[in-house]
Amino acid sequence: MFKPIYKFIIIFGLLTHLKSQNNNNINFNKKCQINFSNQESVICESHDWGYSYQDLIEDLNRWEEYPYVVVDSIGFSVQNRALWEITISNQPESSSHHRIYIHARTHPGEEESFWVTKEIINILVSNSQFAESIRSNFIFHIIPMHNPDGVELGYPRENANGIDIESGWDDLVLQPEVSALKNRFIDLMIPVANPIKVALNMHSAYACKRFFIYHDANGTSMNFSFLQQQFIMGVKSYFQAGFENWDYFISWTSGTPDQYPESWWWMNHGENVMALTYEDMNCSFAGSYDSTANAILRGIFDYVGFNLSTTRDSNINGINNSFLLNNYPNPFNQSTKISFIIDQPYNSSVNIYDISGKKVKTLFIGKSVLGKNEIIWKGKNDLGKDVPSGFYFCSITTEAGSKTKKMLYLK
Numbered sequence: 001m002f003k004p005i006y007k008f009i010i011i012f013g014l015l016t017h018l019k020s021q022n023n024n025n026i027n028f029n030k031k032c033q034i035n036f037s038n039q040e041s042v043i044c045e046s047h048d049w050g051y052s053y054q055d056l057i058e059d060l061n062r063w064e065e066y067p068y069v070v071v072d073s074i075g076f077s078v079q080n081r082a083l084w085e086i087t088i089s090n091q092p093e094s095s096s097h098h099r100i101y102i103h104a105r106t107h108p109g110e111e112e113s114f115w116v117t118k119e120i121i122n123i124l125v126s127n128s129q130f131a132e133s134i135r136s137n138f139i140f141h142i143i144p145m146h147n148p149d150g151v152e153l154g155y156p157r158e159n160a161n162g163i164d165i166e167s168g169w170d171d172l173v174l175q176p177e178v179s180a181l182k183n184r185f186i187d188l189m190i191p192v193a194n195p196i197k198v199a200l201n202m203h204s205a206y207a208c209k210r211f212f213i214y215h216d217a218n219g220t221s222m223n224f225s226f227l228q229q230q231f232i233m234g235v236k237s238y239f240q241a242g243f244e245n246w247d248y249f250i251s252w253t254s255g256t257p258d259q260y261p262e263s264w265w266w267m268n269h270g271e272n273v274m275a276l277t278y279e280d281m282n283c284s285f286a287g288s289y290d291s292t293a294n295a296i297l298r299g300i301f302d303y304v305g306f307n308l309s310t311t312r313d314s315n316i317n318g319i320n321n322s323f324l325l326n327n328y329p330n331p332f333n334q335s336t337k338i339s340f341i342i343d344q345p346y347n348s349s350v351n352i353y354d355i356s357g358k359k360v361k362t363l364f365i366g367k368s369v370l371g372k373n374e375i376i377w378k379g380k381n382d383l384g385k386d387v388p389s390g391f392y393f394c395s396i397t398t399e400a401g402s403k404t405k406k407m408l409y410l411k
């Protein structure tokens with residue numbers, strides 16, 4: 001729902017943007033030519049990077065029809081475009097729901113990050129029991145377009161003042177887009193009983209990869225570096241083939257920088273907020289934005305300790321549902337029983353991976369039986385040695401797809 005004053009702005013915005021109406025179907029051919037050099041450098045002839053401010057207004061008008069969506073603005077850009085925020089929750093004023101913040105398109109040319117964000121929104125507003133369960137336990141705040149001027153001007157990274165607003169969070173005079181987002185973060189931290197727990201900053205990188213930018217312990221803390229590994233590998237566990245390991249891109253190895261949003265989070269809220277930049281450039285895997293969004297959401301739920309067990313295995317957005325994988329007990333010491341139920345006698349392999357993605361044990365290779373299969377893992381690697389305590393992933397791969405389960409081994 002729109003607050004009345006902004007409803008007016010949207011209607012006004014629609015009247016002033018009558019030129020390009022037929023853009024509900026996004027033309028992917030309009031996407032920019034990417035120069036895969038060592039920088040995020042992008043060459044693009046289209047003026048709006050394939051998804052304009054007007055496209056956003058049309059989506060906002062659609063999303064605001066849902067009773068559990070609030071559309072509001074957090075401020076204005078240099079050229080006075082509203083910075084729209086959508087809030088999705090059954091109780092947006094709840095003081096106990098988990099609060100999550102996601103902002104996208106600070107860099108206008110990196111529109112892949114927006115497609116992922118849009119799929120996250122699509123899941124959150126959907127009719128499913130899964131989405132209903134999320135809305136009953138979470139408040140999601142999402143900024144789909146943090147830099148609308150840059151989008152309209154066709155700038156790859158800058159705002160209308162020609163400044164890259166991904167940095168400059170430590171400047172004395174802030175850019176209006178930076179100031180608006182920072183003030184919003186401040187409003188949703190100390191003054192509320194349920195502050196933001198996860199803050200994702202959505203970008204798109206130069207290679208055909210999906211990954212999070214990990215902050216080394218030298219720029220954070222040992223504990224936070226572990227929490228990041230847990231979060232990143234947790235997300236990956238829901239889309240193994242899609243995401244890179246936590247150590248694919250390591251930053252802050254020589255200390256904490258102070259110009260980025262994540263710098264601000266770390267310096268003001270430390271280990272309390274999992275603030276990460278996400279980079280998406282799925283290239284030939286285009287179309288997997290829904291699986292990506294699903295994995296990010298499920299990783300968030302695991303991270304904040306929200307139990308989705310009743311909906312965990314439901315078939316949402318391409319997650320293979322032809323078999324179930326579980327282990328019991330979990331956490332475990334000494335041994336755990338891994339069971340999987342399949343609907344065809346597939347050629348299968350079951351492997352154990354550590355948190356860095358390294359395979360530690362092959363438990364099974366061969367044709368699994370129809371129905372329930374059970375294997376005991378006693379916490380030993382392929383050499384028969386005891387593995388250390390910590391998180392492990394059990395993964396089953398068959399012709400029909402793969403599935404992964406996170407396990408905690410405590411000695």
Ligand SMILES: [Zn+2]
Pocket residue numbers: 040107110166203204
């Ligand atoms: Zn970027």
